[in-house]
Amino acid sequence: MPGTPFAEVIGDPIAHSKSPIIHRFWLQALGIEADYVATRVTADGLAAHFRLRRDDPDWRGSNVTLPHKQAVFDVVDDRAGLKTTLGALNCVFGDADGGLVGTNTDAGGFLEPLDDVPLEGKAVAVVGAGGAARAVLLALASRDVGSVTLLNRTPDKGRALLNQFGLQGDAVPLDTALPPVDLLVNASSLGMVGQPPLALDLTPLPAGAIVYDIVYAPLETPLLAAARARGLTTIDGLTMLIGQAALAFEIFFEAHAPRDRDAELRALLTAA
Template identity: 65%
Template sequence: MSAPSAPPYAEVIGDPIAQSKSPLIHGFWLEALGIAGDYRRAHVKSDGLAAYVAERRDDPDWRGCNVTMPHKAAIMDLVDDPGAVRGTIGAMNTVVRQPDGTLIGTNTDAAGFYAPLAELDLEGAPVVVIGAGGAARAVLFALARANVGPVTILNRSPLKAMGLLATFGLKGDVVALDAPLPPAVLLVNSSSLGMTGQPPLDLDLSPLPAGAIVYDLVYSPLRTGLLQAAEARGLDTVDGLDMLIGQAALAFELFFGAAPPEGRDDELRALLTAG
């Protein structure tokens, strides 16, 4: 008799990785659906990324991984790209293993980011985006599809940020991180500023009009200084769990072949915010 196959598993990789809540999310869904499987953290440094990918490629139980900082660009050189993610978003956050060992990279961040905004009419709306890394690429890709504009990027490296505006066909400007905010309907923090262990993000939000939305992709802590400042001004806020859960839902279906259970988001958020 042949030995029974091991349960399938997926992972989230990054450096650092201990703060990731993805195992909680996927574990909650696996249990709710009664799927025999696992989802783990894997601490992968930049100089070990290629070896990690090569090792997992030969593991038939490995269904794939989510990719977080700082690997969203580097991973593109190690996997197949049938959806032309490199030429569009320019960053991958999900790798899926095919039965023949082929590894396909994709991006679920853009759809996950935009899900809480989908019912809004943002066409022509002025937007501010903080940061110009892999998360910013997904954000700008989604915003370009929504025909927003103009877009002002706050970033340490103006040249890199200007390139992003051109890449996504967006009109706007690039200013320093300490520059005054322009009036904007939507402010998105796509940087790591304000994350636990990172420098704070101190912004004067007074230029934002009443009714503006402040969206912070950081989820550790969940109530960042930026969101607290926005709430103090009576502005609408979106926290990082919205994008985290949204992108995870798309990846979960790719990994395990089933959609997350419906009507369980409140339970999931309570789990993620406990303690």
């Protein structure tokens, strides 16, 4: 007999995830009788987990986090060909035929706060060349940005990513001085709790530049603090986290997240 509809986030470890807070807040706000839980799934148990979920009539979908974002390609249908572009999935849901479909909401979540920003032809700098950077670069390519400077410890990896996404520009070592770009994105873990800080001199940035840090622990990273001290526009990591979650929420529960209550949600997340 059917029980309560639910979605989940899976990973190992998973107790730190803020996704249940976000989705439960929206479910309650909309009066939807459903739940969203965190489920620890080991690497060895990934395939078996999704076999069970596929046959569960109450399951609406799963967000996927480390260490499963690549391994999940082996157990779902990659209809959008994300394995050769992003190389990662963060969302799995069932289709009407009983199959499992994988997608990724990170690029859309990244772009959401930039919807009204004219990025076409603009110069951009991106720090990092990992999974998050791939989502950022895919998103930037969709907006036809101009030259992209990618800062990374291994510039060759960065150049390969620029070529893959058809972006003009170059990859340079992490300690290279910033060019005068219109948008600076930290898509690395630098500045995160337990990681080294991201030490960049923001002096070359013009007054109208935007500094976007996808790190959300801490919310006020040294990079954002330095940008605010210069009077630059800033976007913090909770913005992308909430944006990508809203896209998943719509997939799972077929309802739009109540984004008019973002301020209340952000206060809840920062207090957790």
